[in-house]
Amino acid sequence: MNKFVWIAIIIALIAPAIFFILLYNSLSPMLQEEIPENVVVGKRLWQSKGCVECHTLFGNGGYNAPDLTKTVEMRGKDYLEKFFAKPPMMRPHKQRKHPGLIEKEAADLIAFLAFVNEVPIIGWPPEHAKSKADNNSNGAEK
Protein backbone atom coordinates (compact mmCIF):
# COMPACT_ATOMS: atom_id res chain seq x y z
CA MET A 1 0.00 0.00 0.00
CA ASN A 2 2.72 2.47 0.96
CA LYS A 3 4.66 1.79 -2.23
CA PHE A 4 1.51 2.45 -4.20
CA VAL A 5 1.01 5.81 -2.52
CA TRP A 6 4.59 6.89 -3.15
CA ILE A 7 4.44 5.97 -6.83
CA ALA A 8 1.18 7.91 -7.11
CA ILE A 9 2.68 10.99 -5.44
CA ILE A 10 5.77 10.96 -7.67
CA ILE A 11 3.74 10.62 -10.89
CA ALA A 12 1.34 13.31 -9.76
CA LEU A 13 4.19 15.71 -8.96
CA ILE A 14 5.56 15.64 -12.52
CA ALA A 15 2.71 17.86 -13.71
CA PRO A 16 3.17 20.60 -11.08
CA ALA A 17 6.94 20.53 -11.73
CA ILE A 18 6.43 21.23 -15.45
CA PHE A 19 3.76 23.77 -14.54
CA PHE A 20 6.10 25.82 -12.35
CA ILE A 21 8.78 25.97 -15.03
CA LEU A 22 6.23 27.23 -17.58
CA LEU A 23 4.79 29.56 -14.97
CA TYR A 24 8.13 31.28 -14.53
CA ASN A 25 8.56 31.57 -18.28
CA SER A 26 5.05 32.96 -18.83
CA LEU A 27 4.96 35.32 -15.90
CA SER A 28 8.34 37.03 -16.10
CA PRO A 29 7.56 39.13 -19.22
CA MET A 30 4.04 39.91 -17.91
CA LEU A 31 5.33 41.11 -14.54
CA GLN A 32 7.89 43.42 -16.13
CA GLU A 33 5.32 45.07 -18.36
CA GLU A 34 4.64 48.73 -17.48
CA ILE A 35 0.94 49.52 -17.54
CA PRO A 36 0.05 53.22 -18.15
CA GLU A 37 -1.79 54.83 -15.26
CA ASN A 38 -4.96 55.66 -17.23
CA VAL A 39 -5.21 52.06 -18.43
CA VAL A 40 -5.17 50.88 -14.80
CA VAL A 41 -7.82 53.46 -13.89
CA GLY A 42 -9.86 52.30 -16.88
CA LYS A 43 -9.57 48.69 -15.77
CA ARG A 44 -10.80 49.57 -12.29
CA LEU A 45 -13.75 51.29 -13.91
CA TRP A 46 -14.42 48.24 -16.12
CA GLN A 47 -14.56 46.13 -12.95
CA SER A 48 -16.53 48.51 -10.73
CA LYS A 49 -19.26 48.91 -13.37
CA GLY A 50 -19.56 45.13 -13.70
CA CYS A 51 -19.15 45.25 -17.50
CA VAL A 52 -18.06 41.60 -17.63
CA GLU A 53 -21.46 40.38 -16.43
CA CYS A 54 -22.89 41.07 -19.93
CA HIS A 55 -19.89 41.58 -22.21
CA THR A 56 -16.87 39.33 -22.69
CA LEU A 57 -13.16 40.14 -22.93
CA PHE A 58 -11.00 37.46 -24.56
CA GLY A 59 -14.26 35.50 -24.75
CA ASN A 60 -14.73 35.35 -20.95
CA GLY A 61 -17.78 36.97 -19.42
CA GLY A 62 -21.55 37.13 -19.57
CA TYR A 63 -22.27 36.12 -23.22
CA ASN A 64 -25.24 38.51 -23.33
CA ALA A 65 -23.47 41.36 -25.14
CA PRO A 66 -20.72 41.61 -27.78
CA ASP A 67 -17.10 40.70 -27.08
CA LEU A 68 -15.04 43.87 -26.64
CA THR A 69 -11.51 42.50 -27.15
CA LYS A 70 -11.16 44.15 -30.58
CA THR A 71 -13.80 46.85 -30.22
CA VAL A 72 -11.36 49.79 -30.48
CA GLU A 73 -10.05 48.43 -33.76
CA MET A 74 -13.55 47.76 -35.10
CA ARG A 75 -15.34 50.92 -33.94
CA GLY A 76 -12.62 53.49 -33.48
CA LYS A 77 -12.10 55.72 -30.43
CA ASP A 78 -14.36 58.53 -31.70
CA TYR A 79 -17.33 56.21 -31.95
CA LEU A 80 -16.71 54.94 -28.41
CA GLU A 81 -16.38 58.48 -26.99
CA LYS A 82 -19.73 59.42 -28.51
CA PHE A 83 -21.21 56.13 -27.34
CA PHE A 84 -20.43 56.85 -23.69
CA ALA A 85 -21.28 60.58 -23.89
CA LYS A 86 -24.72 59.91 -25.34
CA PRO A 87 -25.43 56.23 -24.81
CA PRO A 88 -27.78 54.67 -27.35
CA MET A 89 -30.57 52.22 -26.60
CA MET A 90 -29.09 48.86 -25.67
CA ARG A 91 -30.18 46.61 -28.52
CA PRO A 92 -32.51 44.72 -28.38
CA HIS A 93 -33.86 46.69 -25.38
CA LYS A 94 -36.68 49.06 -26.11
CA GLN A 95 -36.59 50.96 -22.83
CA ARG A 96 -33.09 50.77 -21.41
CA LYS A 97 -30.09 52.71 -22.62
CA HIS A 98 -26.51 51.54 -22.16
CA PRO A 99 -25.00 53.14 -19.02
CA GLY A 100 -23.10 56.33 -19.82
CA LEU A 101 -19.83 57.76 -18.51
CA ILE A 102 -18.48 61.25 -17.88
CA GLU A 103 -15.70 62.39 -20.23
CA LYS A 104 -12.78 61.54 -17.96
CA GLU A 105 -14.17 58.08 -17.21
CA ALA A 106 -14.87 57.41 -20.88
CA ALA A 107 -11.30 58.37 -21.78
CA ASP A 108 -9.89 55.97 -19.16
CA LEU A 109 -12.15 53.11 -20.18
CA ILE A 110 -11.30 53.60 -23.84
CA ALA A 111 -7.59 53.66 -22.93
CA PHE A 112 -8.12 50.31 -21.18
CA LEU A 113 -10.00 48.85 -24.16
CA ALA A 114 -7.30 50.14 -26.51
CA PHE A 115 -4.73 48.36 -24.33
CA VAL A 116 -6.79 45.14 -24.46
CA ASN A 117 -7.00 45.55 -28.23
CA GLU A 118 -3.19 45.42 -28.45
CA VAL A 119 -2.70 42.29 -26.31
CA PRO A 120 -1.08 39.75 -28.63
CA ILE A 121 -3.56 36.90 -28.97
CA ILE A 122 -2.84 34.63 -31.86
CA GLY A 123 -5.78 33.12 -33.69
CA TRP A 124 -8.75 34.37 -31.69
CA PRO A 125 -11.35 35.39 -32.61
CA PRO A 126 -10.81 33.50 -35.87
CA GLU A 127 -11.07 35.32 -39.16
CA HIS A 128 -14.54 34.66 -40.55
CA ALA A 129 -14.45 31.80 -43.00
CA LYS A 130 -16.85 33.73 -45.25
CA SER A 131 -14.94 37.00 -45.32
CA LYS A 132 -11.77 35.00 -45.92
CA ALA A 133 -13.40 33.32 -48.92
CA ASP A 134 -14.66 36.72 -50.15
CA ASN A 135 -11.19 38.19 -49.90
CA ASN A 136 -9.75 35.31 -51.87
CA SER A 137 -12.30 35.59 -54.64
CA ASN A 138 -11.82 39.39 -54.76
CA GLY A 139 -8.13 38.81 -55.10
CA ALA A 140 -8.70 36.40 -57.98
CA GLU A 141 -10.92 38.92 -59.81
CA LYS A 142 -8.32 41.62 -59.55
Next chain:
Amino acid sequence: MRFESQKAAYKYFIFTLVLLVLQVLFGLITAAQFIWPDFMAQTMPFNIGRAIHINTMVFWLLFGLMGATYYLVPDETDSELYSTKLADFQFWLLAVTGVVAVIGYVFGWTEGREYIEAPRLLDWLIVVGVLAFLYNIGITIIKSKKWNSILAVLFSGLAGLAVMYLFGMKFFGSISLDQFFWWWVIHFWVEGTWELIAAAITAYLLIKLTGVQLKVITKWLYLEVTLVVLTGVLGIGHHYFWIGTPEYWLPIGGIFGLLEPLPILLMVIDTMRHVKHSPELHHNRVALLWLIGAAFTHFVGAGLMGVVQTLPSINKWTHGTQLTAAHGHLAFYGAFAMLVIAAMYYAVPNIVNRQVSSSKGIWAFWVMLISMVCMSFILFGAGITQVYLERIMGMDFNYVKTNFTNFWLLWRLVAGVAFTVGTIILVDDFLHLAIKKPAVNRRDIDAGL
Protein backbone atom coordinates in the same frame (compact mmCIF):
# COMPACT_ATOMS: atom_id res chain seq x y z
CA MET B 1 -25.34 9.40 13.39
CA ARG B 2 -22.59 8.30 15.74
CA PHE B 3 -21.44 11.62 17.16
CA GLU B 4 -23.41 14.54 18.53
CA SER B 5 -21.19 17.11 16.84
CA GLN B 6 -22.14 15.83 13.39
CA LYS B 7 -25.23 17.97 13.90
CA ALA B 8 -23.01 20.98 13.12
CA ALA B 9 -23.64 20.10 9.47
CA TYR B 10 -27.38 20.73 9.75
CA LYS B 11 -27.28 24.53 9.61
CA TYR B 12 -25.00 24.39 6.60
CA PHE B 13 -27.38 22.13 4.73
CA ILE B 14 -30.38 24.35 5.45
CA PHE B 15 -28.56 27.44 4.23
CA THR B 16 -27.45 25.45 1.18
CA LEU B 17 -31.09 25.01 0.22
CA VAL B 18 -31.90 28.69 0.83
CA LEU B 19 -29.12 29.75 -1.51
CA LEU B 20 -30.10 27.11 -4.08
CA VAL B 21 -33.59 28.60 -4.23
CA LEU B 22 -32.10 32.09 -4.66
CA GLN B 23 -29.80 30.86 -7.41
CA VAL B 24 -32.66 29.25 -9.33
CA LEU B 25 -34.82 32.36 -8.91
CA PHE B 26 -32.18 34.69 -10.31
CA GLY B 27 -31.44 32.15 -13.04
CA LEU B 28 -35.08 32.39 -14.10
CA ILE B 29 -35.03 36.20 -14.17
CA THR B 30 -31.82 36.39 -16.21
CA ALA B 31 -32.97 33.61 -18.56
CA ALA B 32 -36.15 35.62 -19.20
CA GLN B 33 -34.09 38.76 -19.83
CA PHE B 34 -32.26 37.08 -22.69
CA ILE B 35 -35.61 36.88 -24.47
CA TRP B 36 -37.41 39.95 -23.11
CA PRO B 37 -34.57 42.39 -22.39
CA ASP B 38 -36.85 44.94 -20.76
CA PHE B 39 -38.26 42.47 -18.23
CA MET B 40 -37.34 43.90 -14.80
CA ALA B 41 -34.59 45.86 -16.55
CA GLN B 42 -34.87 48.78 -14.12
CA THR B 43 -35.32 46.87 -10.87
CA MET B 44 -32.96 43.94 -11.48
CA PRO B 45 -30.71 44.55 -14.49
CA PHE B 46 -29.08 41.51 -16.12
CA ASN B 47 -25.58 42.33 -14.86
CA ILE B 48 -26.71 42.27 -11.23
CA GLY B 49 -28.98 39.24 -11.62
CA ARG B 50 -26.24 37.23 -13.25
CA ALA B 51 -23.70 38.14 -10.57
CA ILE B 52 -26.17 36.90 -7.95
CA HIS B 53 -26.95 33.75 -9.97
CA ILE B 54 -23.32 32.64 -10.15
CA ASN B 55 -22.31 33.80 -6.68
CA THR B 56 -25.16 32.11 -4.84
CA MET B 57 -24.09 28.95 -6.67
CA VAL B 58 -20.49 29.19 -5.47
CA PHE B 59 -21.76 29.93 -1.97
CA TRP B 60 -24.29 27.11 -1.77
CA LEU B 61 -21.85 24.57 -3.11
CA LEU B 62 -19.27 25.69 -0.56
CA PHE B 63 -21.83 25.52 2.24
CA GLY B 64 -22.89 22.07 1.06
CA LEU B 65 -19.33 20.80 0.86
CA MET B 66 -18.55 22.26 4.31
CA GLY B 67 -21.68 20.67 5.74
CA ALA B 68 -20.73 17.32 4.22
CA THR B 69 -17.24 17.72 5.69
CA TYR B 70 -18.57 18.46 9.18
CA TYR B 71 -20.75 15.38 8.96
CA LEU B 72 -18.00 13.16 7.57
CA VAL B 73 -15.01 14.09 9.72
CA PRO B 74 -16.31 12.88 13.13
CA ASP B 75 -17.36 9.64 11.46
CA GLU B 76 -13.95 9.03 9.90
CA THR B 77 -11.89 10.18 12.90
CA ASP B 78 -14.06 8.31 15.42
CA SER B 79 -14.20 11.44 17.54
CA GLU B 80 -16.29 14.50 18.22
CA LEU B 81 -15.51 17.70 16.33
CA TYR B 82 -12.84 19.88 17.93
CA SER B 83 -15.37 22.66 18.46
CA THR B 84 -19.02 22.91 17.49
CA LYS B 85 -19.01 26.52 18.71
CA LEU B 86 -16.35 27.38 16.17
CA ALA B 87 -18.40 25.60 13.49
CA ASP B 88 -21.41 27.72 14.45
CA PHE B 89 -19.38 30.93 14.55
CA GLN B 90 -17.92 30.14 11.16
CA PHE B 91 -21.38 29.40 9.78
CA TRP B 92 -22.81 32.74 10.85
CA LEU B 93 -19.74 34.65 9.69
CA LEU B 94 -19.90 33.15 6.19
CA ALA B 95 -23.69 33.26 5.97
CA VAL B 96 -23.83 36.96 6.91
CA THR B 97 -20.95 37.70 4.53
CA GLY B 98 -22.79 35.91 1.75
CA VAL B 99 -26.04 37.79 2.38
CA VAL B 100 -24.20 41.13 2.55
CA ALA B 101 -22.43 40.28 -0.72
CA VAL B 102 -25.72 39.57 -2.49
CA ILE B 103 -27.32 42.78 -1.16
CA GLY B 104 -24.13 44.63 -2.13
CA TYR B 105 -24.41 43.46 -5.74
CA VAL B 106 -27.88 44.97 -5.94
CA PHE B 107 -26.34 48.34 -5.05
CA GLY B 108 -23.42 47.91 -7.42
CA TRP B 109 -20.83 46.99 -4.77
CA THR B 110 -18.78 44.55 -6.83
CA GLU B 111 -15.21 43.74 -7.72
CA GLY B 112 -16.38 43.03 -11.26
CA ARG B 113 -14.63 39.71 -11.88
CA GLU B 114 -16.85 36.72 -12.66
CA TYR B 115 -17.52 34.27 -9.81
CA ILE B 116 -15.35 36.26 -7.38
CA GLU B 117 -17.33 39.49 -7.41
CA ALA B 118 -17.21 39.83 -3.62
CA PRO B 119 -15.47 43.11 -2.68
CA ARG B 120 -12.15 43.06 -0.84
CA LEU B 121 -13.56 43.64 2.64
CA LEU B 122 -15.88 40.63 2.26
CA ASP B 123 -12.99 38.62 0.78
CA TRP B 124 -11.16 38.99 4.08
CA LEU B 125 -14.21 37.86 6.06
CA ILE B 126 -14.47 34.82 3.78
CA VAL B 127 -10.78 34.08 4.41
CA VAL B 128 -11.32 34.28 8.19
CA GLY B 129 -14.34 31.97 7.92
CA VAL B 130 -12.54 29.42 5.77
CA LEU B 131 -9.45 29.50 8.04
CA ALA B 132 -11.69 28.85 11.06
CA PHE B 133 -13.18 25.92 9.14
CA LEU B 134 -9.78 24.47 8.21
CA TYR B 135 -8.55 24.92 11.79
CA ASN B 136 -11.58 23.14 13.20
CA ILE B 137 -11.29 20.24 10.77
CA GLY B 138 -7.49 20.09 10.99
CA ILE B 139 -7.37 19.97 14.81
CA THR B 140 -10.10 17.32 14.88
CA ILE B 141 -8.10 15.10 12.54
CA ILE B 142 -4.74 15.71 14.25
CA LYS B 143 -6.17 15.03 17.72
CA SER B 144 -7.74 11.78 16.59
CA LYS B 145 -4.45 10.64 14.99
CA LYS B 146 -6.48 8.94 12.26
CA TRP B 147 -5.26 10.08 8.88
CA ASN B 148 -6.98 7.81 6.43
CA SER B 149 -7.08 8.31 2.67
CA ILE B 150 -10.47 10.03 2.67
CA LEU B 151 -9.43 12.56 5.31
CA ALA B 152 -6.08 13.20 3.63
CA VAL B 153 -7.62 13.83 0.20
CA LEU B 154 -10.49 15.87 1.62
CA PHE B 155 -8.23 18.06 3.71
CA SER B 156 -5.74 18.71 0.91
CA GLY B 157 -8.65 19.65 -1.36
CA LEU B 158 -10.07 22.06 1.23
CA ALA B 159 -6.68 23.62 2.00
CA GLY B 160 -5.99 24.00 -1.73
CA LEU B 161 -9.37 25.64 -2.21
CA ALA B 162 -8.52 28.23 0.42
CA VAL B 163 -5.06 28.94 -1.01
CA MET B 164 -6.39 29.39 -4.55
CA TYR B 165 -8.99 31.89 -3.36
CA LEU B 166 -6.16 34.22 -2.28
CA PHE B 167 -4.98 34.55 -5.89
CA GLY B 168 -8.34 36.01 -6.82
CA MET B 169 -8.11 38.82 -4.28
CA LYS B 170 -5.31 40.87 -5.81
CA PHE B 171 -6.00 43.64 -8.29
CA PHE B 172 -3.89 43.48 -11.46
CA GLY B 173 -3.43 46.45 -13.77
CA SER B 174 -2.52 44.07 -16.59
CA ILE B 175 -5.51 42.32 -18.11
CA SER B 176 -3.37 39.30 -19.04
CA LEU B 177 -2.13 38.87 -15.46
CA ASP B 178 -5.71 39.38 -14.27
CA GLN B 179 -6.95 36.53 -16.47
CA PHE B 180 -3.91 34.39 -15.68
CA PHE B 181 -4.62 34.38 -11.94
CA TRP B 182 -8.39 34.55 -12.26
CA TRP B 183 -8.16 31.11 -13.84
CA TRP B 184 -6.14 29.92 -10.85
CA VAL B 185 -9.25 30.40 -8.78
CA ILE B 186 -11.74 29.11 -11.33
CA HIS B 187 -9.79 26.27 -12.91
CA PHE B 188 -7.87 25.09 -9.83
CA TRP B 189 -11.15 25.10 -7.96
CA VAL B 190 -13.43 23.18 -10.26
CA GLU B 191 -10.84 21.09 -12.10
CA GLY B 192 -8.48 20.65 -9.16
CA THR B 193 -9.26 21.14 -5.50
CA TRP B 194 -13.04 20.71 -5.73
CA GLU B 195 -12.44 17.48 -7.66
CA LEU B 196 -10.37 16.20 -4.73
CA ILE B 197 -13.12 17.13 -2.30
CA ALA B 198 -15.71 15.50 -4.57
CA ALA B 199 -13.62 12.32 -4.86
CA ALA B 200 -13.26 12.11 -1.05
CA ILE B 201 -16.96 12.70 -0.37
CA THR B 202 -17.91 10.20 -3.08
CA ALA B 203 -15.60 7.64 -1.45
CA TYR B 204 -17.17 8.27 1.96
CA LEU B 205 -20.72 7.96 0.62
CA LEU B 206 -19.81 4.77 -1.27
CA ILE B 207 -18.54 3.19 1.94
CA LYS B 208 -21.71 4.17 3.78
CA LEU B 209 -24.16 3.30 1.04
CA THR B 210 -22.66 0.18 -0.49
CA GLY B 211 -20.74 -1.26 2.45
CA VAL B 212 -17.47 -1.43 0.49
CA GLN B 213 -14.26 -1.56 2.55
CA LEU B 214 -12.10 1.53 3.07
CA LYS B 215 -9.07 -0.53 1.95
CA VAL B 216 -10.63 -1.09 -1.48
CA ILE B 217 -11.81 2.50 -1.85
CA THR B 218 -8.39 3.86 -0.89
CA LYS B 219 -6.69 2.41 -3.98
CA TRP B 220 -9.31 3.95 -6.25
CA LEU B 221 -9.13 7.25 -4.44
CA TYR B 222 -5.36 7.57 -4.78
CA LEU B 223 -5.52 6.65 -8.46
CA GLU B 224 -8.21 9.27 -9.03
CA VAL B 225 -6.24 11.91 -7.15
CA THR B 226 -3.08 11.11 -9.10
CA LEU B 227 -4.95 11.55 -12.37
CA VAL B 228 -6.69 14.73 -11.20
CA VAL B 229 -3.33 16.32 -10.35
CA LEU B 230 -1.57 14.95 -13.43
CA THR B 231 -4.20 16.19 -15.90
CA GLY B 232 -5.77 19.11 -14.04
CA VAL B 233 -2.67 21.15 -13.22
CA LEU B 234 -1.39 21.43 -16.80
CA GLY B 235 -4.96 21.31 -18.08
CA ILE B 236 -5.15 24.97 -17.04
CA GLY B 237 -3.39 25.51 -20.37
CA HIS B 238 -6.74 25.33 -22.13
CA HIS B 239 -7.67 28.61 -20.46
CA TYR B 240 -4.39 30.25 -21.51
CA PHE B 241 -5.01 30.00 -25.25
CA TRP B 242 -6.30 33.52 -25.91
CA ILE B 243 -5.25 35.82 -23.06
CA GLY B 244 -1.87 36.98 -24.29
CA THR B 245 0.25 34.16 -22.87
CA PRO B 246 3.01 32.29 -24.82
CA GLU B 247 1.97 29.93 -27.60
CA TYR B 248 3.22 26.74 -25.96
CA TRP B 249 0.06 26.71 -23.86
CA LEU B 250 -1.87 25.68 -26.99
CA PRO B 251 -0.45 22.12 -27.26
CA ILE B 252 -0.16 21.74 -23.49
CA GLY B 253 -3.73 22.83 -22.83
CA GLY B 254 -4.95 20.66 -25.69
CA ILE B 255 -3.18 17.47 -24.63
CA PHE B 256 -3.80 17.66 -20.90
CA GLY B 257 -7.34 18.94 -21.48
CA LEU B 258 -8.00 15.80 -23.53
CA LEU B 259 -6.86 13.68 -20.58
CA GLU B 260 -8.95 15.51 -17.98
CA PRO B 261 -12.05 13.27 -18.34
CA LEU B 262 -9.97 10.23 -17.28
CA PRO B 263 -10.17 10.69 -13.50
CA ILE B 264 -13.89 11.44 -13.84
CA LEU B 265 -14.42 8.28 -15.86
CA LEU B 266 -12.56 6.42 -13.14
CA MET B 267 -14.98 7.84 -10.56
CA VAL B 268 -17.92 6.54 -12.62
CA ILE B 269 -16.39 3.04 -12.92
CA ASP B 270 -15.47 3.09 -9.25
CA THR B 271 -19.02 4.06 -8.23
CA MET B 272 -20.78 1.54 -10.49
CA ARG B 273 -18.42 -1.29 -9.55
CA HIS B 274 -19.08 -0.87 -5.86
CA VAL B 275 -22.81 -0.43 -6.31
CA LYS B 276 -23.04 -3.59 -8.44
CA HIS B 277 -20.87 -5.74 -6.20
CA SER B 278 -22.20 -4.30 -3.00
CA PRO B 279 -22.36 -6.78 -0.13
CA GLU B 280 -25.41 -4.97 1.20
CA LEU B 281 -26.94 -1.85 -0.29
CA HIS B 282 -28.04 0.77 2.23
CA HIS B 283 -31.78 1.23 2.60
CA ASN B 284 -31.38 4.91 1.72
CA ARG B 285 -31.88 4.44 -2.03
CA VAL B 286 -32.53 8.14 -2.65
CA ALA B 287 -29.02 9.13 -1.56
CA LEU B 288 -27.63 6.28 -3.65
CA LEU B 289 -29.58 7.42 -6.72
CA TRP B 290 -28.26 10.97 -6.39
CA LEU B 291 -24.72 9.66 -5.94
CA ILE B 292 -24.85 7.50 -9.08
CA GLY B 293 -26.50 10.35 -11.00
CA ALA B 294 -23.76 12.70 -9.85
CA ALA B 295 -21.03 10.39 -11.15
CA PHE B 296 -22.58 10.09 -14.62
CA THR B 297 -23.60 13.74 -14.97
CA HIS B 298 -20.16 14.79 -13.75
CA PHE B 299 -18.63 12.75 -16.57
CA VAL B 300 -20.99 14.03 -19.29
CA GLY B 301 -21.14 17.67 -18.18
CA ALA B 302 -17.62 18.30 -16.97
CA GLY B 303 -15.80 15.59 -18.93
CA LEU B 304 -17.40 15.18 -22.34
CA MET B 305 -18.85 18.66 -22.83
CA GLY B 306 -15.49 20.12 -21.82
CA VAL B 307 -13.28 17.79 -23.80
CA VAL B 308 -15.04 18.52 -27.10
CA GLN B 309 -13.91 22.15 -26.83
CA THR B 310 -10.45 21.68 -25.39
CA LEU B 311 -8.39 21.43 -28.59
CA PRO B 312 -7.17 24.89 -29.66
CA SER B 313 -8.22 24.27 -33.26
CA ILE B 314 -11.82 23.76 -32.07
CA ASN B 315 -11.72 26.13 -29.12
CA LYS B 316 -10.90 29.12 -31.33
CA TRP B 317 -14.35 28.67 -32.91
CA THR B 318 -16.35 27.76 -29.80
CA HIS B 319 -14.71 29.95 -27.13
CA GLY B 320 -16.86 32.81 -25.86
CA THR B 321 -20.20 31.40 -27.04
CA GLN B 322 -23.13 29.74 -25.27
CA LEU B 323 -21.21 26.45 -25.64
CA THR B 324 -19.27 27.49 -22.56
CA ALA B 325 -22.52 28.14 -20.71
CA ALA B 326 -23.79 24.69 -21.79
CA HIS B 327 -20.67 23.04 -20.38
CA GLY B 328 -20.73 25.21 -17.26
CA HIS B 329 -24.32 24.41 -16.33
CA LEU B 330 -24.11 20.62 -16.61
CA ALA B 331 -20.59 20.44 -15.18
CA PHE B 332 -21.41 22.36 -12.01
CA TYR B 333 -24.68 20.51 -11.63
CA GLY B 334 -23.23 17.03 -12.09
CA ALA B 335 -19.88 17.39 -10.41
CA PHE B 336 -20.87 19.34 -7.32
CA ALA B 337 -24.56 20.18 -7.01
CA MET B 338 -25.77 16.58 -7.28
CA LEU B 339 -23.01 15.36 -4.99
CA VAL B 340 -23.91 17.92 -2.33
CA ILE B 341 -27.57 16.85 -2.62
CA ALA B 342 -26.53 13.17 -2.36
CA ALA B 343 -24.57 13.98 0.81
CA MET B 344 -27.58 15.86 2.19
CA TYR B 345 -29.93 12.97 1.43
CA TYR B 346 -27.58 10.69 3.31
CA ALA B 347 -26.81 12.97 6.26
CA VAL B 348 -30.01 14.91 6.96
CA PRO B 349 -32.26 11.88 7.69
CA ASN B 350 -29.58 10.66 10.13
CA ILE B 351 -29.30 14.06 11.80
CA VAL B 352 -33.06 14.50 12.29
CA ASN B 353 -33.46 10.78 12.94
CA ARG B 354 -36.21 10.21 10.40
CA GLN B 355 -36.64 8.03 7.36
CA VAL B 356 -36.42 9.71 4.00
CA SER B 357 -39.63 9.41 1.98
CA SER B 358 -38.30 8.01 -1.25
CA SER B 359 -40.85 9.19 -3.79
CA LYS B 360 -40.22 12.96 -3.61
CA GLY B 361 -36.44 12.59 -3.68
CA ILE B 362 -36.70 10.39 -6.76
CA TRP B 363 -39.11 12.80 -8.46
CA ALA B 364 -36.82 15.74 -7.70
CA PHE B 365 -33.88 13.73 -9.05
CA TRP B 366 -35.47 13.02 -12.43
CA VAL B 367 -37.17 16.38 -12.92
CA MET B 368 -34.02 18.32 -12.05
CA LEU B 369 -31.70 16.04 -14.00
CA ILE B 370 -33.76 15.88 -17.19
CA SER B 371 -34.45 19.62 -17.22
CA MET B 372 -30.78 20.43 -16.58
CA VAL B 373 -29.62 18.04 -19.32
CA CYS B 374 -32.18 19.63 -21.68
CA MET B 375 -31.06 23.11 -20.70
CA SER B 376 -27.46 22.19 -21.32
CA PHE B 377 -28.14 20.68 -24.75
CA ILE B 378 -30.33 23.67 -25.68
CA LEU B 379 -27.46 26.00 -24.80
CA PHE B 380 -25.23 23.73 -26.85
CA GLY B 381 -27.52 24.33 -29.82
CA ALA B 382 -27.45 28.07 -29.20
CA GLY B 383 -23.65 27.92 -29.09
CA ILE B 384 -23.38 25.99 -32.36
CA THR B 385 -25.72 28.55 -33.96
CA GLN B 386 -23.44 31.34 -32.74
CA VAL B 387 -20.31 29.59 -34.00
CA TYR B 388 -21.80 29.20 -37.45
CA LEU B 389 -23.41 32.60 -37.86
CA GLU B 390 -21.01 34.83 -35.94
CA ARG B 391 -17.69 33.13 -36.35
CA ILE B 392 -18.03 31.53 -39.78
CA MET B 393 -20.51 33.84 -41.53
CA GLY B 394 -19.30 36.93 -39.68
CA MET B 395 -22.74 38.19 -38.62
CA ASP B 396 -23.21 40.79 -35.89
CA PHE B 397 -23.62 39.51 -32.29
CA ASN B 398 -26.89 41.31 -31.56
CA TYR B 399 -28.40 40.38 -34.92
CA VAL B 400 -27.70 36.70 -34.31
CA LYS B 401 -28.95 36.99 -30.75
CA THR B 402 -32.33 38.51 -31.56
CA ASN B 403 -32.97 36.53 -34.74
CA PHE B 404 -31.45 33.12 -34.09
CA THR B 405 -30.13 32.24 -30.63
CA ASN B 406 -33.24 33.51 -28.89
CA PHE B 407 -35.14 30.59 -30.41
CA TRP B 408 -32.94 28.29 -28.34
CA LEU B 409 -32.94 30.53 -25.30
CA LEU B 410 -36.72 30.50 -25.13
CA TRP B 411 -36.57 26.72 -24.71
CA ARG B 412 -33.81 27.20 -22.16
CA LEU B 413 -36.28 29.26 -20.13
CA VAL B 414 -38.80 26.41 -20.38
CA ALA B 415 -36.13 24.01 -19.11
CA GLY B 416 -35.41 26.52 -16.36
CA VAL B 417 -39.04 26.53 -15.28
CA ALA B 418 -39.00 22.72 -15.18
CA PHE B 419 -35.81 22.82 -13.12
CA THR B 420 -37.53 25.21 -10.71
CA VAL B 421 -40.37 22.72 -10.28
CA GLY B 422 -37.76 20.03 -9.47
CA THR B 423 -36.09 22.37 -6.98
CA ILE B 424 -39.43 23.02 -5.26
CA ILE B 425 -40.01 19.26 -4.89
CA LEU B 426 -36.50 18.87 -3.47
CA VAL B 427 -36.82 21.70 -0.98
CA ASP B 428 -40.29 20.53 0.00
CA ASP B 429 -38.90 17.07 0.70
CA PHE B 430 -36.20 18.46 2.97
CA LEU B 431 -38.69 20.78 4.68
CA HIS B 432 -40.85 17.77 5.50
CA LEU B 433 -37.82 15.92 6.80
CA ALA B 434 -36.87 18.85 8.98
CA ILE B 435 -40.27 19.91 10.29
CA LYS B 436 -42.80 17.08 10.25
CA LYS B 437 -43.39 14.77 13.16
CA PRO B 438 -41.49 11.49 13.05
CA ALA B 439 -43.06 9.33 10.37
CA VAL B 440 -44.75 6.19 11.49
CA ASN B 441 -42.73 3.33 10.16
CA ARG B 442 -44.58 1.28 7.56
CA ARG B 443 -43.46 -1.95 9.20
CA ASP B 444 -44.80 -0.77 12.54
CA ILE B 445 -48.23 -0.32 10.96
CA ASP B 446 -48.02 -3.75 9.37
CA ALA B 447 -47.05 -5.23 12.70
CA GLY B 448 -50.07 -3.56 14.27
CA LEU B 449 -48.03 -1.31 16.51
